[in-house]
Amino acid sequence: MFRLVLCTSLLLAATLCSELLSNPPNIMVIMADDLGYGDLSCYDGWIPTPNLDRLAMDGVRMTDFHSSGNVCSPTRAGLLTGRYQQRAGIPGVIYADASKPVHHHGLQPEEITFAEMFQDADYATAIFGKWHLGYSPQYNPIRHGSDQFVGYVSGNVDFFSHVDQAGNFDWWKQDQPFHEDGYTTKLITRHATEFIEANRDRPFCLYVPHETPHYPYQGPNDRAERTVGGTFQNRGHRQDIRTAYREMVIELDHSVGQIRETLRRLNLTKNTLVIFLSDNGATKHGSNGPLRGFKGSNWEGGHRVPCMAAWPSQIPGGQVTDTLSISLDVMPTMLAAAGIEQSDVRPPDGVNLLPVWKDQKTLPARPLVWNGQAIRDAEWKLMVTGNGPDSFSLYNLKNDLGETNDVSAQHPERTRQMRDALVEWKKDVAKNATGQPRLTESP
Numbered sequence: 001m002f003r004l005v006l007c008t009s010l011l012l013a014a015t016l017c018s019e020l021l022s023n024p025p026n027i028m029v030i031m032a033d034d035l036g037y038g039d040l041s042c043y044d045g046w047i048p049t050p051n052l053d054r055l056a057m058d059g060v061r062m063t064d065f066h067s068s069g070n071v072c073s074p075t076r077a078g079l080l081t082g083r084y085q086q087r088a089g090i091p092g093v094i095y096a097d098a099s100k101p102v103h104h105h106g107l108q109p110e111e112i113t114f115a116e117m118f119q120d121a122d123y124a125t126a127i128f129g130k131w132h133l134g135y136s137p138q139y140n141p142i143r144h145g146s147d148q149f150v151g152y153v154s155g156n157v158d159f160f161s162h163v164d165q166a167g168n169f170d171w172w173k174q175d176q177p178f179h180e181d182g183y184t185t186k187l188i189t190r191h192a193t194e195f196i197e198a199n200r201d202r203p204f205c206l207y208v209p210h211e212t213p214h215y216p217y218q219g220p221n222d223r224a225e226r227t228v229g230g231t232f233q234n235r236g237h238r239q240d241i242r243t244a245y246r247e248m249v250i251e252l253d254h255s256v257g258q259i260r261e262t263l264r265r266l267n268l269t270k271n272t273l274v275i276f277l278s279d280n281g282a283t284k285h286g287s288n289g290p291l292r293g294f295k296g297s298n299w300e301g302g303h304r305v306p307c308m309a310a311w312p313s314q315i316p317g318g319q320v321t322d323t324l325s326i327s328l329d330v331m332p333t334m335l336a337a338a339g340i341e342q343s344d345v346r347p348p349d350g351v352n353l354l355p356v357w358k359d360q361k362t363l364p365a366r367p368l369v370w371n372g373q374a375i376r377d378a379e380w381k382l383m384v385t386g387n388g389p390d391s392f393s394l395y396n397l398k399n400d401l402g403e404t405n406d407v408s409a410q411h412p413e414r415t416r417q418m419r420d421a422l423v424e425w426k427k428d429v430a431k432n433a434t435g436q437p438r439l440t441e442s443p
Helices: 007-022 050-057 072-081 114-120 184-198 241-265 327-338 354-359 412-431
Strands: 026-032 060-062 124-130 148-152 204-209 272-278 307-310 319-321 367-370 374-377 380-384 392-396
Touching: 026 241, 026 327, 050 241, 050 272, 050 307, 072 114, 072 327, 114 124, 114 204, 114 327, 124 184, 148 184, 184 204, 184 241, 241 272, 272 327, 319 354, 327 354, 367 412, 374 412, 380 412, 392 412
Parallel strands: 026 204, 026 272, 060 319, 124 148, 124 204
Antiparallel strands: 060 307, 272 307, 367 374, 374 380, 380 392
16 A cells, blocks of 8 residues: 555656666756745745746646655655655654764665665766764765765754754765855855766766755855854844745755756756755745645645756646655656666655656555654545544545644544554554664664
């Protein structure tokens, strides 16, 4: 039930195989941090984002796309492995504070990332930006398939001093501390464009996980606030947070424009698949549009996020689709685009979205789950509301996108079926979930 693989995905990969061998596509994933469903202008949001709007118009914009988690680390684990983060061993946030029990956790070596798959296929690979999948050097991105890494390993850093919220300097080149001046968004953009330039004559897989618009709320014209070992406000000093948030998203939009201009200048646009998404919904400082809830919740506002993809040689432009999909689908889609076979050792929970994007096909029905607390089946969504046997609420999102009307009493059989499916999912992911070292063990 939860291991659905589309036959159409395999047929598509076989059809494209000969073409891809002679001209393999470049693959790029750009991810925002805490960007909401109602933030971007192409989603009728309040912030002008012309470059992201153009990306959406050049390909497909998704209106029912979801992050697999509602906070940072879990979604990133799911994105990189294509597996539910509970199965991949990262069900919750990995904290910078060494006193937290999960500080020593990380993405374990046995997990297979898309970077490793592309590296094995002779692609140049890199990540520039936020990792948040382990602090120990053994969890560094260069040990998970990335040829190059510049960025930070924690959940957030000062945009200028690059100090994390535990007071540690946190900016790295490969697995070594790296001091360079600059605003985080601009640095990430510069490293990304330089990587594209350097690898213009070979296929590359580039992962660009931005910090924006996660706190601290600092625009590009602000100043450093955090110091190593110092005392500071984690969220920054600005009182006009909405204005700072807007400045940060506009700079993110500029970044997307610069990256795409680099592709255009190097004549790489047509053969490059660019996917943009957010790792979870917005906080109260952003907007999730008509959706209920914010980051950290299992309501739609916590995990329904903006997502768009462009690949001019393969995906017709100007599309909008309401196909139900999730960030776990990104890895299978990337692999299919490049003609790379999926792993039999750790098969993904996601599916290939290219048939939807290229040919407007319909995906077979499948349930999606968030944190064992919410399950989606077509337009129906079941939420766990407590610990009792009847602690569930049911919503029909087709008629009630804001999740305001609990209809579980009117649909007892539907409620029971989805409740049982949620129990099945928990058993399924628990039986082969990747473990983490105990505190007494050396990471």
